[in-house]
Amino acid sequence: MTEARTVLVTGGNRGIGLATARLFADLGHRVAVTARDPKSVDDRIMSVSCDQTDSDAVDAAFEDIESNLGAVQVLVANAGITRDQLLLRMSDEEFSAVIDTNLTGSYRMARRATRAMLRARWGRLIFVSSVVGLLGSAGQVNYAASKAGLVGLARSMARELGSRNITSNIVSPGPVETEMFASLTDDQQTTIIEQVPLGRVARPDEIAETIAFLASDSAAYITGAVIPIDGGLGMGH
Numbered sequence: 001m002t003e004a005r006t007v008l009v010t011g012g013n014r015g016i017g018l019a020t021a022r023l024f025a026d027l028g029h030r031v032a033v034t035a036r037d038p039k040s041v042d043d044r045i046m047s048v049s050c051d052q053t054d055s056d057a058v059d060a061a062f063e064d065i066e067s068n069l070g071a072v073q074v075l076v077a078n079a080g081i082t083r084d085q086l087l088l089r090m091s092d093e094e095f096s097a098v099i100d101t102n103l104t105g106s107y108r109m110a111r112r113a114t115r116a117m118l119r120a121r122w123g124r125l126i127f128v129s130s131v132v133g134l135l136g137s138a139g140q141v142n143y144a145a146s147k148a149g150l151v152g153l154a155r156s157m158a159r160e161l162g163s164r165n166i167t168s169n170i171v172s173p174g175p176v177e178t179e180m181f182a183s184l185t186d187d188q189q190t191t192i193i194e195q196v197p198l199g200r201v202a203r204p205d206e207i208a209e210t211i212a213f214l215a216s217d218s219a220a221y222i223t224g225a226v227i228p229i230d231g232g233l234g235m236g237h
C-alpha cells in the first residue's frame with residue numbers, strides 16, 4: 001500500500017490488535033486504536049476509549065478519530081472476548097456478552113465506518129474471526145458462534161458494498177501468543193498445540209502481516225475471503 005491511510009484497529013491496546021496497529025504505523029499510516037481501557041501504548045498511535053457494545057460510544061470514538069486523523073479508511077475489527085463454559089452451565093449473560101462484543105460490536109464499528117467509505121468510494125473492512133468459528137470448540141459455543149457469525153456478516157458486506165470499491169475480508173487465526181491464549185490452562189494449551197501441524201502458536205505479528213496485506217493495494221481484488229492463519233489447524237475448513 002503506497003498511499004497513507006487512516007486505519008482504526010479495535011481492541012488495539014494489546015495482543016494481535018497492538019501488533020497490527022504497530023505494523024500499520026511502521027508502514028507510514030495514521031493509526032487509531034480503540035479499547036474499553038486504552039493505555040497509551042505507542043506515541044505514533046492515537047488511543048481512544050470505546051466500549052463497542054455501546055453504539056453511542058462507537059459514534060463518539062469515530063468523531064474523535066475523524067477530527068484528529070480524518071475519516072477511517074481501513075477498519076480492523078479485532079476486539080474480542082471469551083467467556084468459556086460448558087453448554088449446560090453457560091448463562092445467558094455469558095452467551096450474550098460474547099455475541100454483543102465480538103459479533104454485534106464488529107457490526108456496530110463496520111456500520112459506522114462505512115458511512116465515510118461509501119462517500120469516498122474506497123474502503124477496507126477486515127474482521128478477525130478464529131479457526132474455531134468453522135471447526136467448533138467444546139466449551140466455546142458462544143465464542144465459536146460469534147466468530148462464525150463474522151463470516152456471514154463480512155461476506156454480506158462484501159456483496160453489499162463491493163460496487164463502491166469497499167472490500168470486506170476475514171482473517172481466521174489459530175492459537176496466537178497473547179493474553180487470551182495465556183488464560184488457558186497448560187493442559188489446554190498443550191492439547192491445542194499438539195493439533196497444529198506447524199507445532200507452535202503464532203506470534204501476533206504473523207497475524208498482523210496478513211491484515212496489512214488485505215489493506216494494501218495488492219489485495220484490491222480480494223473480497224469475501226476467509227484467510228486461515230493457523231499453522232494448518234483448520235485444514236479443510
Ligand code: NDP
Nearest residue numbers: 011015016035036037051052078079080130175176178180
Ligand atoms: P486480547 O484479549 O489480548 O485483546 C482483546 C482486545 O479487545 C483488547 O484490546 C480489549 O481491550 C478489547 N476489547 C474487549 N472487549 C471490548 C469492548 N467491549 N469494546 C472495545 N474493545 C474491547 O485478545 P487477542 O489479541 O488474543 O485477540 C484479538 C482477536 O483475535 C480477538 O477477536 C480474538 O477472538 C481473536 N483470536 C485470538 C486468538 C488467540 O489465540 N489469541 C486465536 C484466534 C482469534 P479492553 O479490555 O481494554 O477493552
